[in-house]
Every structure is written in C-alpha cells, then in structure tokens.
Amino acid sequence: HGPKILDGAKRKKTYLYAFLDDATRVIYHAQFYFHEGLPAFEHAFKQALLKRGVSKRLYCDNGPVYRSRHLQVVCASLGIMLIHAKAYVPQGKGKIERFFRTIRMRFLNQLDVQKIKGLDDLNSKLWAWVEGEYHRTIHSRLNETPLDKWMRLAEHVHYVSPQIDLEEIFLHR
Numbered sequence: 659h660g661p662k663i664l665d666g667a668k669r670k671k672t673y674l675y676a677f678l679d680d681a682t683r684v685i686y687h688a689q690f691y692f693h694e695g696l697p698a699f700e701h702a703f704k705q706a707l708l709k710r711g712v713s714k715r716l717y718c719d720n721g722p723v724y725r726s727r728h729l730q731v732v733c734a735s736l737g738i739m740l741i742h743a744k745a746y747v748p749q750g751k752g753k754i755e756r757f758f759r760t761i762r763m764r765f766l767n768q769l770d771v772q773k774i775k776g777l778d779d780l781n782s783k784l785w786a787w788v789e790g791e792y793h794r795t796i797h798s799r800l801n802e803t804p805l806d807k808w809m810r811l812a813e814h815v816h817y818v819s820p821q822i823d824l825e826e827i828f829l830h831r
Contacts, residue, residue, distance in 0.1 A: 660690045661766060663774045672780065674761065675702035678754050679710070680717070682807040683797050685757070685788050686710040690780050699723045700732070704824055707736070711815040715739045719751065728830060735827045736818075760792070 660672035675698060676688035686706035691698035703716075716738050718724035724742060733740040743750040765787045774780050793805040800807055818824060 661769070661771045661774070661780070663771060663780055664776060665692060672777070673698065674758070675699055676754065676757060676761075677702065677706040677710075678757055679713070679804075679808070680753060682811060683753065683757075683800060683804040684710065684793060684808040685804075686713075688761075688784060688788055690777060690784065692777060694723070696723050696726055696728065700729075700828055703729075703732075704828055707818055707824065711817040712736050713738060715741055717741045717743065717750075719743055720745055731831075732827055736822075764791070 660674045662669040662671050664670075670692050672690040672692060673694040674688060674690050675694075677686035678684070679686060687702055687709050689702050689705065691702075714737075716733055718729075718740065720742050723729075730740055732738075748755070761784075765784065769783065774783075793808075794803050796803055797807075
C-alpha cells in the first residue's frame, strides 16, 4: 500500500507492484497504481519483461490476481514457471517484503506527498530513486550493489525477442 495522492480534486490510495530479481536484488520494475487487480499487475509485469528480460520463474503470492488463468497462460507462453508462495509461510517472500520495507523507510519517508502532482509524478520519483539510489547502494547480503551484480550476470539475461508480440500474449481471451 502506497501513499494517498491527488487524482484530480481528491486524494486516492495507491498500490505498489514490484518485481525483484532473487539473485541480484535488481528491481525489474516497480510502479504505483490507483487500483490493485489483474490489469495493474499485468501492466507492471509487462513493463518488467521489457526492462529486464524474461526470468525463468515468477514467484508470487497466493492472491486471486496471482492465481488467474490468464497469468498462467502468459507465463506458459513465455516459458516462465509460475510458482506460488506457500500459504502462511511469510519467509518465502522475505526479499520482496524487505524491499517494500526499504521503500517505506528510505523512499516514502523522504517524500513530501503534498507536492506530488499525480501518479506519473510519484512513479517518476520512485523510478529515479530505484535507479539512482537503491540499485547503486551496496547490499548487505551481496557485498556489492544490485546493479553491479546484475552486470556481472548480464550474459544470462534473456530479453524479449523482437519476434514475440507481448500485446498478443497479454491479450485476454
């Protein structure tokens, strides 16, 4: 859950979707939305694929968004193994939960929500922070920055092939 920001004349709650690489802690993509649900998740997922490539596995929570038939089809079409966290075992989501805590402590606490001009403004500030600070700060478990580790392992990254039509893959049937 993110901050309440202006949407037109009234304040609305925001929701954050983020995709983290397990090995490097690089954030594939992170974005706030005014709604939580399959369309927001799919948009964020598509952006993650375009920015950082196709991962071998997608490890998700057990909510309805992550259990949708459509997400199963998208992952299968891209050769991604969809794995769901075990119910009532929060340790399985420790890395992403730690990232969300870092967002709260190091990004949101420094943010003057009154000066945010809308969702695009909030997301541009978030991504500037992710790329400018989070990816460039030495991670205690890695003993290097997420970006440095990502670059060391870059030869293993599989980007979306130009022959793949993501719009068609994400098309609801």
